[in-house]
Amino acid sequence: MIWNMRDETISRTDLTKVQGDRLARLVDTLYRKVPFYRKKMDAAGLTPAAMRRTEDLAKFPFTTKDEMREVYPYGLLAVDISQIVEIHASSGTTGKPVVDAYTQSDLDLWAEVMARTLSAGGTTRHDIVQNAYGYGLFTGGLGSHYGAHRIGATVIPISGGNTKRQIALLQDFHSSVLTCTPSYALYLAEGLREAGVDASKISLRAGFFGAEPWSENMRRDIEARLHLKAHDIYGLTEIIGPGVAFECEEQNGMHLNEDHFYPEIIDPKTGKVLPDGEKGELVITTITKEGTPLLRYRTRDITYIDRTPCPCGRTTVKIHRLLGRTDDMLIIRGVNVFPSQIEEVILRIEGVEPQYQLIVDRENQLDSLEVRVEMNEKMFSDEIKMLEKTEKRIESELFTTLNVHTRVKLVEPKTITRSEGKAVRIVDKRQI
Amino acid sequence: MSVKQISIFLENSKGRLAQVTRTLAKEKVNIRALSLADTADFGVLRIIVADPERCISVLKAAGFVAQETKVVAVEVADRPGGLALVLETMEAGGVNVEYMYAYVEKSRDNAVVLCKVDEESKATEALSKAGIATLSAEELARLS
Numbered sequence: 054m055i056w057n058m059r060d061e062t063i064s065r066t067d068l069t070k071v072q073g074d075r076l077a078r079l080v081d082t083l084y085r086k087v088p089f090y091r092k093k094m095d096a097a098g099l100t101p102a103a104m105r106r107t108e109d110l111a112k113f114p115f116t117t118k119d120e121m122r123e124v125y126p127y128g129l130l131a132v133d134i135s136q137i138v139e140i141h142a143s144s145g146t147t148g149k150p151v152v153d154a155y156t157q158s159d160l161d162l163w164a165e166v167m168a169r170t171l172s173a174g175g176t177t178r179h180d181i182v183q184n185a186y187g188y189g190l191f192t193g194g195l196g197s198h199y200g201a202h203r204i205g206a207t208v209i210p211i212s213g214g215n216t217k218r219q220i221a222l223l224q225d226f227h228s229s230v231l232t233c234t235p236s237y238a239l240y241l242a243e244g245l246r247e248a249g250v251d252a253s254k255i256s257l258r259a260g261f262f263g264a265e266p267w268s269e270n271m272r273r274d275i276e277a278r279l280h281l282k283a284h285d286i287y288g289l290t291e292i293i294g295p296g297v298a299f300e301c302e303e304q305n306g307m308h309l310n311e312d313h314f315y316p317e318i319i320d321p322k323t324g325k326v327l328p329d330g331e332k333g334e335l336v337i338t339t340i341t342k343e344g345t346p347l348l349r350y351r352t353r354d355i356t357y358i359d360r361t362p363c364p365c366g367r368t369t370v371k372i373h374r375l376l377g378r379t380d381d382m383l384i385i386r387g388v389n390v391f392p393s394q395i396e397e398v399i400l401r402i403e404g405v406e407p408q409y410q411l412i413v414d415r416e417n418q419l420d421s422l423e424v425r426v427e428m429n430e431k432m433f434s435d436e437i438k439m440l441e442k443t444e445k446r447i448e449s450e451l452f453t454t455l456n457v458h459t460r461v462k463l464v465e466p467k468t469i470t471r472s473e474g475k476a477v478r479i480v481d482k483r484q485i
Numbered sequence: 486m487s488v489k490q491i492s493i494f495l496e497n498s499k500g501r502l503a504q505v506t507r508t509l510a511k512e513k514v515n516i517r518a519l520s521l522a523d524t525a526d527f528g529v530l531r532i533i534v535a536d537p538e539r540c541i542s543v544l545k546a547a548g549f550v551a552q553e554t555k556v557v558a559v560e561v562a563d564r565p566g567g568l569a570l571v572l573e574t575m576e577a578g579g580v581n582v583e584y585m586y587a588y589v590e591k592s593r594d595n596a597v598v599l600c601k602v603d604e605e606s607k608a609t610e611a612l613s614k615a616g617i618a619t620l621s622a623e624e625l626a627r628l629s
Contacts, residue, residue, distance in 0.1 A: 147611055192552070247545060282527060292490060428494045428527075428550045430550055430552060433494050433528055433550050433552050434492075434493030434552075435490070435531055435552060435554045435599070435601065436529075436584070437522045437523075437524060437529060438525075440494075440527065440529070441524065462526050462527075463494075463527055464496055464527075465494060465495070465496045465501075465548075465549070465550065467548055467549055468496070475500065
């Protein structure tokens with residue numbers, strides 16, 4: 054279902070024109086209102102006049118997460134603080150948080166793009182949306198909340214965690230749509246099983262999962278266990294939160310809301326824009342946001358752009374399911390390793406659940422990679438030799454794919470740290 | 486004839502064994518026999534209790550991975566060579582013993598060992614032919 058027929062099925066010519074106009078206006082605003090951007094443009098010898106066509110954007114400087122941190126908290130504001138009605142921020146687990154400040158019109162935009170997201174998975178005003186994304190500074194909770202409101206659906210603002218309560222409400226309120234992180238969706242499926250609740254008997258039919266990378270295997274697993282259609286959604290605090298891109302019923306790539314977020318794919322090393330279809334780092338320019346608009350923000354997410362016409366009728370470009378992150382890529386003894394590769398391998402093995410954690414360390418000048426995998430009943434055996442065999446099997450499958458030796462360690466369930474419903478997948482203890 | 490044993494997965498970390506036994510103590514589950522097998526990373530605790538079903542649900546509610554497995558309870562003459570006879574009998578019958586441990590009991594003539602074997606019916610048959618008794622869950626419970 055298409056929420057905004059006019060904007061989501063706009064012709065390419067019209068869209069390019071809209072984007073060009075909005076980009077020019079954005080660059081002008083940034084130059085006049087945000088000293089941070091004026092300085093950058095001056096340094097690059099650019100004025101707003103240099104922004105005439107969408108292709109001109111490539112001349113302009115990038116914005117990085119580190120820069121956003123340097124000007125924390127209000128350095129990117131393009132309007133007076135009196136016009137800001139809400140502020141969200143990243144968790145700041147890896148440094149100072151990054152801030153997204155919204156005007157009323159930004160909140161309206163957010164509701165619009167989240168309404169598009171939820172509609173694309175068939176959500177209507179008749180649905181009951183159990184929103185298990187965390188409410189608070191994290192954008193997942195309120196973003197989904199505003200989108201569901203815009204559609205007119207019923208929101209259950211349960212927030213993250215409290216699995217017992219989630220299960221009770223799923224049954225009592227007949228929730229038909231679930232919004233949470235994919236790892237929490239699996240957690241919930243496990244909770245249902247433990248509570249002896251038959252997932253085919255509850256009313257869920259669609260789920261919108263994002264905020265962390267997940268794989269096709271994990272999707273199939275979630276769909277089979279929760280009896281719903283699982284949609285991948287994409288967003289980030291810096292840009293707006295969830296609502297940047299979403300999967301339609303085709304479940305084949307995520308439509309990017311291009312009339313509001315202008316995408317580019319660059320080579321993360323050289324910064325050069327890559328042609329469509331080539332894998333690289335996604336860069337986004339917010340072309341309609343008022344509060345904290347960003348010019349060429351480097352998301353560090355690796356994907357590629359697909360312009361193949363989609364059977365759903367939307368004309369917006371699609372980005373492929375995230376292939377990794379430029380900062381998640383581990384270099385183990387000189388070999389590039391993406392956590393997503395490890396996840397694919399783990400999920401291929403019968404009985405193993407995608408609850409894993411990677412511990413990178415350096416012993417005697419050599420990198421070591423320990424893969425912790427949570428034990429479950431299917432994998433468990435009362436015989437030590439069977440358990441050791443499981444470890445060895447995972448190790449050898451990982452070696453085949455990664456060409457790096459790993460040490461697999463079976464750990465007790467639910468011992469892998471989770472923050473805001475996101476599993477902490479990588480612990481790098483190397484001191485270089 | 487076999488009896489139900491509960492196996493529990495434990496990380497090889499400080500205090501985990503105490504935690505699992507405390508969990509069982511709180512629910513008044515009495516451990517009749519136990520064996521602990523371990524590696525550097527993890528261990529498997531195997532226990533025999535009076536009510537295995539309840540024990541499993543108590544453990545699962547506390548977040549442990551636990552499983553029910555069948556073991557054979559074999560009566561062993563409480564004298565030198567008693568255990569050797571049992572094991573030779575099984576070996577002769579082509580039965581592999583994966584692991585075994587002793588059962589706690591009040592003083593009597595025979596001891597009881599719990600054996601995890603690859604083929605339970607074959608084991609029971611070989612033992613009974615040799616005149617060695619195996620115990621049912623009820624008989625085992627009566628010993629305590």
